[in-house]
Amino acid sequence: MQHLHMPTPVAGYPQGGPQGGPSRPATPVPDMRRLYGLQGQASAPPKRSSSPGHAAFAYHLPQFQQVQPEAPMPRPIDPSELVKGQQLDYWSDHFQCWMPAIITDVNNESGGVCLNVKPNAFISRSDQRRKIRSRTIPNAQQVATAQSIVQQEQVEPVAEQIFASAAKSKDRPIPAEQVPHLGAYLDGLLGLVGSQVHLTQSRSGSGLVLDEFKRVFWELLQLQQEISVQAIPRFSIDSFKEGDPWKKYTKGKELGHGTYGFVYLANDKHSKQVRAVKEISKEKLHGDMQAMKKEIENLTHLDHPHILKLYEVYSTQDDVFLVTDFCPGGELHGHISNAKKTRQDIPMPWIAEAMQQLMQAICHIHVRGIIHLDVKSQNIMLMPSQKTAAFFGKGDAKDARCSTFNSKPHVVVIDLGIAMHFKPGDYRGNRPMGTPMTMAPEVWWGEITPEADVFSCGCVFFELLCGEMPFRVKFAGNFDDVVKFWRQKPRPAWQYVSGASRDVKDLLEGMLLQERQRRPSASQCLASKFLKDASAPKQTGSLNESSRQRLIKRLASVHCRSVLYKNIAMKIAQDWPPNQMPTFKQLFNEFDVHGNGSLATESLKATLMKRGVDEAEASRAAVAMNLSQDKDAINWTEFVAACIDLSQPEFEPKIFKIFQDADADRDNLLAASDLMNTFPQGNKYSLETAATVFRDLTGRDAQKDRGARMDWSTFYKHLQSCALNGVEEPVLAKTQWDVFIGGVTDAITNVTGAYFSNEAKPQKSGNGAIRFPGECVPQSMEDMLKTLADMGFTDRELNRSIINEKGGSLSDDVIDAIMQRSSGR
Structure with a gap:
């Protein structure tokens, strides 16, 4: 196939408007915690310590001046930031300050965006340069300042110092006209935006009094710590x-x-x-x-x-x-071609499951503001699942021709080499990109929107149904010829799918519409009857209710776990293949009501409440799961990290490896600085967070006691006990595998999971053979050879010889030996 590859209720605010003129509607004073994506209430401010040293305390703060609120500066917005759920700063002409905001909607045609602070009005593209910018993040010095104030119990004296400097006295209120200057000062001190709005919520008619300022100052300190110090950034690659x-x-x-x-x-x-x-x-x-x-x-x-x-x-x-x-199942295209050659019909439930997974992936890509531009069956890979029970049909699973389609699919979208960020309102004039046979018509004349991917997915859908392409596009290098072809409004080759059901035809016809404006979005496709029926729970492979409740309890108590615990869980979650946890994926799909691969915090909270979780607990859990704190949603890896139970013994080797990797001087003891190595790459505040974690676990201040160290026992016991915080049962499951394995389990967990992840320790069976959780015993030589072939090891004689040498069953030793010999080592 030719490829074209070109480079919460809120307090009211007094009405405004000229005297005698029509009154304006009251402008609400926003809840700053909610605007920052945080739920629940701040705790009460700490009382002044009785320590005599505090009486003469004077914190070294920047001198208070009448700082003017920062005027909006024209600056372009990265198109990747114009996506639903993205957190930004918004310039409020009413409050005359920047304030935190979240994008709630984007108009793809005009490029306008709607924010939660202005829910009924779109900000046009021309106004965006002045009104919105990237979210302000506290820098390391601002975080260290706030931490020092809190840890040294200086919140009250520092608040008094700032108040006295602004009011010229602690005994009189700060007048209303001075509040904006104070807000701008606090923004600069703590690295926040919108402190002025927070102060406005608290002042009375006579101005802002000291007691109210102390409360606000404490809440701002807490808010900054929640935003920064406990933020665990999503995995990224900053450099090679x-x-x-x-x-x-x-x-x-x-x-x-x-x-x-x-x-x-x-x-x-x-x-x-x-x-x-x-x-x-x-x-x-x-x-x-x-x-x-x-x-x-x-x-x-x-x-x-x-x-x-x-x-x-x-x-x-x-x-x-x-x-x-590693996707040993190969390209979807190859399986479709083989089915066509052997006159094998692909079961409709398999097609529905595969298409649902594909559209979920594409929906997630679009939510992140990206267009794939080259969706085709060659760019869709399959993960192994040939060791599952027959799922869709009665075919013999040992028959190579039908084994793929008798097993539950796990598709993986690849090749984002020509993908591009979508520019709402500015999507015309692009150069055509993609594979001619699956490119949407409008792409040929330079209109590239997310709906182009939907058309390409429709071509894959058509191919799955009949093995043919819906349109025969001939491209020999002349763009005008192809544009002319599409201007003639050719009809798809409907005769190939004439036997399909009405639900199938309805979805397919919509996806292949040549008029872009009438074509459904990826999320609308997921809501179609055909794909919704595919997600209906099946008796085979359903997450049983006991396991579901255990996982929900873990999710509901995630806020009870420490920063260190979340870091370790995140490291483990980042390192597992996607189909290793079928029960996690099933629960994630149940929570993902929009099918876009991310769980909005409000939606997650609502889902937890439907499952019996208390509202306050659900709010705290939803915020705690959002480890990256750079968006208003929880992604797949964050969800997995929240589900993981580190008290289970199969995780001990992984945790010990993380401990060893963090131990810079290899003395089997961790200093506070070593703890930084346990944090995901790119954590901006790892030093400050590591010092706090070290003090919490050992009771020693690493800055004052340079020789302070933590041993493996302290490290591991903390994670074990922390795993049970907020959970009633002393042990949730005998092993984590009891949750993983339920009903239909992908081969990667049922048989080959041990080789892909090495999560569980092997156990000796009575005959001395190595056994792994989920392994089908006894296992014939033919089964073992087929399993190895599924994994990509196809030299049957070599594999047979090594299996016999290593005791007659599959084990890590077998995989190691095969890897070494096949590479000539």
């Missing part, structure tokens, strides 16, 4: 790692090659997880290096179980290496 990946990974067989290089099977030498490593020659890239960096950037913006996950990037003088998920 120097060197090649082969010190960390064992290099396996070649999986394929292309224009720019090769793809190899790889095995993490410690975790035993199987990855794919794409080796790209810089020389062959030539001018496409920027396109490769663009693909890397696009992948780091996405977090979804049905989108290829990028784990690491390495770089040498000659090559770049991308470490990604």
Whole structure:
């Protein structure tokens, strides 16, 4: 196929307007915690300590001046920030200050955005340069200042010091006209926006009094700490790692090659997880290096179980290496072609499940403001699931021709090399990009919107149904010829799908509409009857109610866990293949009411309440799950991190490896500075947070006691006890695998999970063979050879020989030996 690859109720505010003129509606004073995406109430401010040293305390603060509120500065907004749920700063002409806001809607045609602070009005593209900007984030010094004030119990004296400086006396209120200056001063001190609005909520008619200011100051300190110190950033790649990946990974067989290089099977030498490593020659890239960096950037913006996950990037003088998920099921296109050749009908439930997963992935891509632009069956990979029970039909699972379609699919969207950020209101005049046979008509004349991906998905849908393409587009290099073809309004080859049901035809006809404005969005496709029926719980493979309630209890109590616990859970969640936790994915889909791969905090709160969780607890949990604090939603990896129970023994080896990696001097003890290494890459406040965590766990101040250290027992016992905080049962499950394995389980967990993740310790059975959780025992040699083939190890004689050498059953030793011999080591 030819590929075209071109480069809460709130207090009222007095009415305004000229005297004698018509009165304006009251402008509400917003709740600042809610605008910052935080729920619940701030705790009461601490009382002044009885320590005599506080009487003479004078904190070294920047001198208070009548700082004018920062005037709005013209500045362009990155298109990637114009997506629903994105947090921004908004300039309020009424309050004359910047304030936190969240985008609630985007008009793709005009480019206008609607914010939660102005719910009934869109901000036009021309006003956006003046009215909105990227969210202000406290810097390290501002965070350290707030932490010092709180930890040294100086909140009250510092508040008195600031108040006296602004009011010239502690005994008289600050007049209303002075409040904006004080708000601007506090914004600069703490790295926030909207402090003026917070102060306005609290002042009386005579002005702002000291007691009220103390309360507000404490709430602002808390708010800043919640925004910054406890924020765990989503995984990102800031720079390439120097060197090649082969010190960390064992290099396996070649999986394929292309224009720019090769793809190899790889095995993490410690975790035993199987990855794919794409080796790209810089020389062959030539001018496409920027396109490769663009693909890397696009992948780091996405977090979804049905989108290829990028784990690491390495770089040498000659090559770049991308470490990604391994998808041994191969391309969807190959399976469709084989089915066509063998005259095999793909079961309709399989198609429905696969299309639902595809549209969920595309919906998530669109929510992040990205358009894929090259959706086709060649860019959809399958994860292994051939070891599951027959799911959709009665075919023999040992028959290679039908085994793929008798098993529950797990599709993965790949290749975002030509993907682009959508520019609402400014989407015309683009160069055509994609594969001609699946490109939407409007793309050929330069109109590129998210609906273009929907058309391409419709082509994949059509191909799944009959093995053919809906349109025969012939492109020989002349764009005008193709534009002329589409101007003639050709009809899809409906004769190939004439036997499809009405629900199928309704969805397919909508997706293949040539008029972009009438074509449904990805989320509207997910709401169609055909795909909604696909998500209805099936008896086989449903998450049982006991496991569901256990997981919901963990989610509802996530706010009870420490920052360190959340960091460790996040590290583990980031490192697992997407179909390793089928029960987690099923629950995530149940919570994902919009199907876009992210859970809005308000929606998550509502769902938890429907499951019996108290409203206040649900609010706290929804905020605590949002580890990155850079958006108004919880993504897939954050959800997984909230579900993980680190008290279960199968996690001990992983946690110990994290402990060892953090131990810089290899003395089996962690200093406060070592704790920084347990935080995800890019945490802006790891030093301050590490000092706080160390003090909480050891009771020692790392700054005063330079020799203070923490041992493994203290570290691990904290995580074990923290895992049970807020959970009534002393033990939720015998092992985490009791939650993972329920009904239909993907092969990666049912049989090969141990080899991909090495999560559970192997146990000796009576005959001395190694057994893993979920392993089907006894297991025939043919079954084991087929399992290895599913994983990409296809040399049957080599595999048979090594299995016999290693005791006659699959184990990590078998995988290691195969990896070493196949790579000639």
